Amino acid sequence: MNNKKQKNIKIIITISIFITMVLSLLFVSNYLGLEKIYQVFDKINSSEFEQDNKEYNMCIHFLDVGKADCIYIKCENKNMLIDAADKDVSSSVVEYLCRQNINKLDLVIVTHPHRDHIGQMADVINNFSIDNFIMSEIPQEIMPTSTTYKKMLESIKNKNLKIKLVHAGEKFTLGNLKIDVLSPCKQYENLNNNSVVIRLEYGNESFIFTGDAEKEAEKDMIQNNLNLKASVLKVGHHGSSTSTTKNFLKKVNPQFSIVSVGKDRNKLPKENIIKRIKKSGSDVYRTDIYGTIILKTNGDGIDISTERRIA
16 A cells, blocks of 8 residues: 555544544533533634634723622723722732733722722732722711721822712713713712712713612612613622612613622522513623623624633
8 A cells, every 4th residue: 555545544534533532522511511612612613703803992801700890991002990809809800901911001990999899909009000090989987997998098099199089970081982970979878879880982882880889879870861871781789689770771771781790699690680681682791601701892883702711
């Protein structure tokens, strides 16, 4: 037998072995629960690879940080961060930002000083140059006394950062990104309702980030006749029943709704809230299911990709 024939036979045998292995793997996966394998195949068969070859002017990263919030936004040459997760999660916010080749944040927003929103904020402040730092004004009687909050304030002092306290109705820009402050409309009796709620607008697309704002704050935003229409809603309070009222959801009317959530004793997100969102016609993306969720746009249409944990 000549060398050419031997080579062809080897190729045929190799291909046959590979096909047999794949078919066997798919067959036994039904019995072994190999869900992670399908995660890989889902990405291969999705449109994400086509999206990766397209350049976007704006990307919004909803980090997979459990029942906590951390959102990194890049719009053209500007970098923005909303909240900084909890301190006791495996995901490092600083590490994630470093992987995005960031050395400066043009804007940092602390929605409110609960630990699951400021857990790693001191680390962020210590590791990056920050141009603008925004918070809401917290009533003295509910001012936090936690170590996490004190560490954040200490880092702010050490870096000589100036805190801008914002209220509903304020407007400003970051490059070509329009930013409207929707809340707080007044000072509330709990920290969640004092959350900074903002609406970002880029081209024809808009995004609302609610922090943990609850029903009272949502009601005030509606009564103040603010522009609540948005393409994307960051669902309030991790999908808790305290937020995302029917009236508020109707006003926002989002195409996509993002829930930042993980395993929690309160069993979030609540089933009635997810049903309500889906009934409104919005697609729901949850970090506990999809991992980090990345929205990409050039100001006209939104593409979504996800980074699920395989390991």
